[in-house]
Amino acid sequence: MKTRNFIAFAMAGFFGLALITSCGGGKTGDQAKTDSTAVSAAPAAVPSAEEMAKGKAIFETPGKCITCHQANGQGIANVFPNLVGSKFLLEQKVLAVTQVLNGSAKVGNKTVKYPAPMPPQLATKEEAVAVINYVLNSFGNQGGVVTMDDVKDVVVDPR
Numbered sequence: 001m002k003t004r005n006f007i008a009f010a011m012a013g014f015f016g017l018a019l020i021t022s023c024g025g026g027k028t029g030d031q032a033k034t035d036s037t038a039v040s041a042a043p044a045a046v047p048s049a050e051e052m053a054k055g056k057a058i059f060e061t062p063g064k065c066i067t068c069h070q071a072n073g074q075g076i077a078n079v080f081p082n083l084v085g086s087k088f089l090l091e092q093k094v095l096a097v098t099q100v101l102n103g104s105a106k107v108g109n110k111t112v113k114y115p116a117p118m119p120p121q122l123a124t125k126e127e128a129v130a131v132i133n134y135v136l137n138s139f140g141n142q143g144g145v146v147t148m149d150d151v152k153d154v155v156v157d158p159r
C-alpha cells in the first residue's frame with residue numbers, strides 16, 4: 001500500500017515537472033521566434049539549384065561516384081561506404097572535398113577499412129565542391145554547404 005502511494009506521489013511529481021517544463025518550453029519558443037530573424041538562427045544553408053544540378057551531373061557520370069556509391073548513395077556494404085548519414089562527409093566537409101580531389105589514401109583518417117582506397121576523382125576544386133554539396137544534400141542528407149572559400153587552402157595534387 002505504502003509503495004503504491006509513493007509511486008502515485010512520484011508520478012504526480014513527474015507530471016507536474018513535465019507541465020512546468022512544457023510551460024517553460026513555450027517561452028523558449030517565443031524567444032526562438034524572435035531570434036529567427038537573426039542570421040545565426042537561420043536554418044542550415046542549402047546549395048543553389050545550379051550547384052545541385054552541376055553536382056548531380058558529376059555524381060551520375062558513368063565511372064564516377066555513382067559507380068561505387070550507387071544511385072541511392074548507399075554504396076555496397078563493406079566495399080564502398082554509405083554516404084547517407086556519413087559522419088565523415090557531414091562533419092569534415094573540407095576533407096571530403098580533398099578526398100574527391102586527391103583520393104582517400106592521402107586523407108586516411110578512417111575508422112573503417114575498405115578493401116581498396118577511393119581513387120582521385122576530379123581535377124578542379126569547383127567540381128569537387130559542387131559534387132560534395134550535392135551529396136551533402138541528397139539521399140536524405142541535410143548537411144549544409146561547403147564553399148570555395150572553405151577549401152582555399154586545399155592543394156590539388158598534380159596529375
Ligand code: HEC
Nearest residue numbers: 064065068081086088089096104110114116117118121131
Ligand atoms: C572506385 C570507387 C569509388 C568512386 C568512383 C568514388 N568513391 Fe567515394 N569512396 C570509395 C571508397 C572505397 C571509399 C572509402 C575510402 C576509405 O575509407 O579509405 C569512399 C569514401 C567516400 C567518402 C567518405 C565516406 C565515409 O563515410 O568514409 C565520400 C564523401 C565519398 N567517397 C564521395 C565520393 C564522391 C562525391 C565521388 C564522386 C566524385 C566518389 N566518392 C567516387 C570508392 C569510390
